[in-house]
Amino acid sequence: MSQTTTDRVRWTTADIDLLANNDGTRYEIIDGELFVTRAPHWRHQTTCGNICFELERWSRIKGVGRATINPGIIFTDSDNVIPDVAWVSNERLAVLLDEAGHLTGAPELVVEVLSSGAEQERRDREAKLKLYSVRGVQEYWIADWRLEKVEIYRRENAALVLVATLISEDEINSSLLPDFACLVARFFG
Numbered sequence: 733m734s735q736t737t738t739d740r741v742r743w744t745t746a747d748i749d750l751l752a753n754n755d756g757t758r759y760e761i762i763d764g765e766l767f768v769t770r771a772p773h774w775r776h777q778t779t780c781g782n783i784c785f786e787l788e789r790w791s792r793i794k795g796v797g798r799a800t801i802n803p804g805i806i807f808t809d810s811d812n813v814i815p816d817v818a819w820v821s822n823e824r825l826a827v828l829l830d831e832a833g834h835l836t837g838a839p840e841l842v843v844e845v846l847s848s849g850a851e852q853e854r855r856d857r858e859a860k861l862k863l864y865s866v867r868g869v870q871e872y873w874i875a876d877w878r879l880e881k882v883e884i885y886r887r888e889n890a891a892l893v894l895v896a897t898l899i900s901e902d903e904i905n906s907s908l909l910p911d912f913a914c915l916v917a918r919f920f921g
C-alpha cells in the first residue's frame with residue numbers, strides 16, 4: 733500500500749516534547765513538517781550575534797523594542813519555529829510572550845542566517861518565508877555569511893516580497909526601525 737501526500741506524518745509541539753533532548757539539536761515544525769538541524773557553523777553564529785547586537789543597541793537607545801537570538805515562536809501546534817534573530821516592539825512583546833517565554837505570534841522583524849545544505853536553504857527561503865508571510869511578519873531578512881549579503885523582504889499586499897539585496901558596502905535601514913542604519917559589513921565582521 734502506498735502512502736499519499738495527505739497521509740504524511742504531521743508533527744506537533746507535543747511530538748517534539750517526546751524526542752530525546754540532544755544538546756545542539758534544533759527541532760522546528762512548519763505546516764506539520766519536522767525540520768531537524770545541528771549546531772550551526774561558527775561564522776553563522778557570529779553573524780547572528782552581530783545582527784542581534786546592532787538591533788539591540790539601536791533598541792536600547794530608542795527604547796521601542798527588543799532584539800534576541802533564537803526565540804521560540806509557537807504560532808500553532810503545527811507551526812513552531814526558532815528563527816536566528818527576531819526584533820519585536822515593546823507593545824507586541826507585551827501581548828505575544830507566553831508564560832513559558834515563547835512568542836505566540838509574529839514579531840515585526842525576523843532574520844534567518846543561511847546554513848549550509850540544500851534542505852536548510854529550502855527551509856529558510858521557501859517554508860519559513862511562506863510561514864512568516866502568512867503569519868504577519870512585517871519584514872524578513874535572509875543573511876548569507878558566505879557571500880556577505882542580506883536579502884530584504886517587506887510586507888506588500890499581505891505578502892513578504894523581496895525588495896532589496898544588499899552587499900557589504902551597502903547600508904541597511906528599515907521603516908520599522910526609525911533612524912536605524914548599519915553598514916551590512918558589520919553583520920559579517
